[in-house]
Amino acid sequence: MSDDSSNALFEPKIIGFLCIWCAYAGADKAGSSQEPYPPNLQIIRVTCSGRVDPQFVLSCFQNGADGVMIMACHPGDCHYKEGNCRALQRQRMLLRILRQFGIEEQRCRLEYISANEGGKFREVVTDTVENLKKLGKLRHALPLDPVLSAAAGNHPASP
Numbered sequence: 001m002s003d004d005s006s007n008a009l010f011e012p013k014i015i016g017f018l019c020i021w022c023a024y025a026g027a028d029k030a031g032s033s034q035e036p037y038p039p040n041l042q043i044i045r046v047t048c049s050g051r052v053d054p055q056f057v058l059s060c061f062q063n064g065a066d067g068v069m070i071m072a073c074h075p076g077d078c079h080y081k082e083g084n085c086r087a088l089q090r091q092r093m094l095l096r097i098l099r100q101f102g103i104e105e106q107r108c109r110l111e112y113i114s115a116n117e118g119g120k121f122r123e124v125v126t127d128t129v130e131n132l133k134k135l136g137k138l139r140h141a142l143p144l145d146p147v148l149s150a151a152a153g154n155h156p157a158s159p
């Protein structure tokens with residue numbers, strides 16, 4: 001965590017992978033219902049949260065993201081049956097990898113948002129921005145291939 005003085009002006013960069021069937025429509029709903037949410041989220045539309053390869057997330061962190069959000073259909077609502085279950089399994093694996101490299105779990109968040117949950121969309125984005133402001137800028141570098149590196153037991157020395 002960085003000090004409060006530097007965090008006051010810090011605006012985290014967040015990449016959001018949003019399923020087009022639910023969360024993307026939820027984001028649209030937030031916009032049309034005039035539920036403003038922080039502009040820190042850069043949205044990437046995906047056809048299903050199960051399409052989010054863990055390498056996409058790691059690549060975001062390697063390229064300057066302070067946080068990544070994966071937003072999926074609620075359990076039982078995935079148009080491809082198990083995509084959101086796979087997304088949850090992958091997110092758990094990602095959290096283990098991030099932990100090994102000293103990266104806080106709060107930087108990688110999975111949420112279930114339906115098409116009519118514009119209010120929930122606004123709340124989780126706002127909450128994530130606030131959490132990341134407290135954590136500060138991501139200062140830990142991920143190796144080029146963190147999956148292999150973690151599997152080999154290599155991780156950076158403690159700060």
Ligand code: FES
Nearest residue numbers: 019048073079083
């Ligand atoms: S279709 Fe939305 S998470 Fe699979």
